[in-house]
Amino acid sequence: MTKVGIIGATGYTGLELLRCLLYHPKAEVTIATSRQFAGQKVAVLFPFLKGYQDLTLSPLDLETVAKQTEVVFTALPHQVAMEVVSFFIKKGKKVIDLSADFRLKDPGVYETWYGPHKAKELLPLAIYGLPEIYSEKIRGATLVANPGCYPTTAILALAPFLSKGVIELNNIIIDAKSGVSGAGRGAKLATHFCEVNENMEAYKVCNHRHTPEIEQELTQLAGKVVKVTFVPHLIPISRGMFTTVYARLIKTITSETAHRLMTDYYKNKPFIEVLPPENVPKTIYVRGTNICQLGVKVDKKSSTIVIMAAIDNLAKGASTQAIQNMNLMLHFPEEMGLKTLPVFP
Numbered sequence: 001m002t003k004v005g006i007i008g009a010t011g012y013t014g015l016e017l018l019r020c021l022l023y024h025p026k027a028e029v030t031i032a033t034s035r036q037f038a039g040q041k042v043a044v045l046f047p048f049l050k051g052y053q054d055l056t057l058s059p060l061d062l063e064t065v066a067k068q069t070e071v072v073f074t075a076l077p078h079q080v081a082m083e084v085v086s087f088f089i090k091k092g093k094k095v096i097d098l099s100a101d102f103r104l105k106d107p108g109v110y111e112t113w114y115g116p117h118k119a120k121e122l123l124p125l126a127i128y129g130l131p132e133i134y135s136e137k138i139r140g141a142t143l144v145a146n147p148g149c150y151p152t153t154a155i156l157a158l159a160p161f162l163s164k165g166v167i168e169l170n171n172i173i174i175d176a177k178s179g180v181s182g183a184g185r186g187a188k189l190a191t192h193f194c195e196v197n198e199n200m201e202a203y204k205v206c207n208h209r210h211t212p213e214i215e216q217e218l219t220q221l222a223g224k225v226v227k228v229t230f231v232p233h234l235i236p237i238s239r240g241m242f243t244t245v246y247a248r249l250i251k252t253i254t255s256e257t258a259h260r261l262m263t264d265y266y267k268n269k270p271f272i273e274v275l276p277p278e279n280v281p282k283t284i285y286v287r288g289t290n291i292c293q294l295g296v297k298v299d300k301k302s303s304t305i306v307i308m309a310a311i312d313n314l315a316k317g318a319s320t321q322a323i324q325n326m327n328l329m330l331h332f333p334e335e336m337g338l339k340t341l342p343v344f345p
Ligand SMILES: NC(=O)C1=CN([C@@H]2O[C@H](COP(=O)(O)OP(=O)(O)OC[C@H]3O[C@@H](n4cnc5c(N)ncnc54)[C@H](OP(=O)(O)O)[C@@H]3O)[C@@H](O)[C@H]2O)C=CC1
Pocket: 007, 008, 009, 010, 011, 012, 013, 014, 033, 034, 035, 036, 037, 060, 075, 076, 077, 078, 080, 098, 099, 100, 147, 148, 149, 181, 182, 183, 184, 185, 186, 313, 314, 317, 318
C-alpha cells in the first residue's frame, strides 16, 4: 500500500479525500492533519468515516508527515499551501496540491490575483492536473496542480472545439453555477443558511480569480490567445457545479457534428460522459462521482454553440480528480478506487 498524507483533512475537500481513499485498493491514509482538531479521532469526529478507527488527526508538523508518507495531498487555502508543498517536494515526496498556488504558470499573473508567491522556483515543475488532457505529463510529475472547479468545467467543455477553428476565440461566455461547499467549510456570512437558501446570485462578475486560469489553459489548447467573459453564481445546493458556455461559430456545424467532435475528442476517457443532443447534463447525475457530463447544442439562427458541463465541485472539481491524478502519478489504473455511481435523486 502507498502511504498517503492529507494536509487540511477536516475541510470539505480533505474530508472528501478521506471518504474516497478509504476503500482505495493501493493507497492508505497514514496521516491526516488539522490545526483545530489535532488529537481527535477521525472516526469519532466524523462518524460516517468510522472505517478510520486507528486514525487520529495530527497537528501540522511537516517533518512527522514526511516520515509517514510517500504521497501528500495539500487541501489548504491558497497562499498557505505553497510553503507546505515546497517542504514536501524538497523531501522527495509526490505532491498533489488542491489550491491555486501552482496552477498559473506566470508568477506575475498569480501575484495579481492571489498575492505574493514564495515558491516560484517550483512553478516550472508543476503539471496542471487535468487528466483528460495532460495524462502523459501527469504520469511523470512530482508536483500536480489540481485544477480549480470552475476551470475544470470550462476547459472540458471547450477543449474539443478550440483547435478545430470552429469557434471565435475572443467571444466566449462562461456562465457557471456552484453549490455552497465550493466556498469551503469555514463559517462565513455569505454562506449562512439564510443567505443562500432560496437564493441565487452572481458574484465577482467578470472579476473572478479563476478567469486567468481558464484563459491560460484555453490559450494553451487553442495555440492562440483566448479571452473569456466568466460569471460565477452561487446556488442553493450543497454540492454540484453546472456551467453553460456560449461561443460564436465561425463554421456552420450541426448539433450532431458538434456532438461527434466531442465524443471523438473524449474517446477512451472513462470519466467523461458526452450526452446525446436530446439530453442535458444534471448535477444529480454526477453527485459524489468523478464524472464530468457534457452536452452540446447548436443554435443555428444565432450561429452559437452552447456547451453544458456538470460536475461535483468536491469530486471531479477537487478531491476525486486529485485521486485520479495520484493514480496516474503512481502508474495505477486511472479509475482505481473511483468507480462509483451517484446517489440519485
Ligand atoms: N471546496 C471546493 O469545492 C474546492 C476547493 N478547492 C481548493 O481546495 C483547498 C481546500 O478547500 P476546502 O477544503 O474547500 O477548504 P476548507 O476551508 O473547507 O478547509 C481548509 C482546510 O485547511 C486548514 N487550514 C485553513 N487555514 C490554514 C492555515 N493557515 N494553515 C494550515 N491549515 C489551514 C483547515 O483546517 P484547520 O483550520 O483545522 O487547520 C481545513 O482543514 C483550497 O485551496 C480551495 O480553494 C479546489 C477546488 C474545489
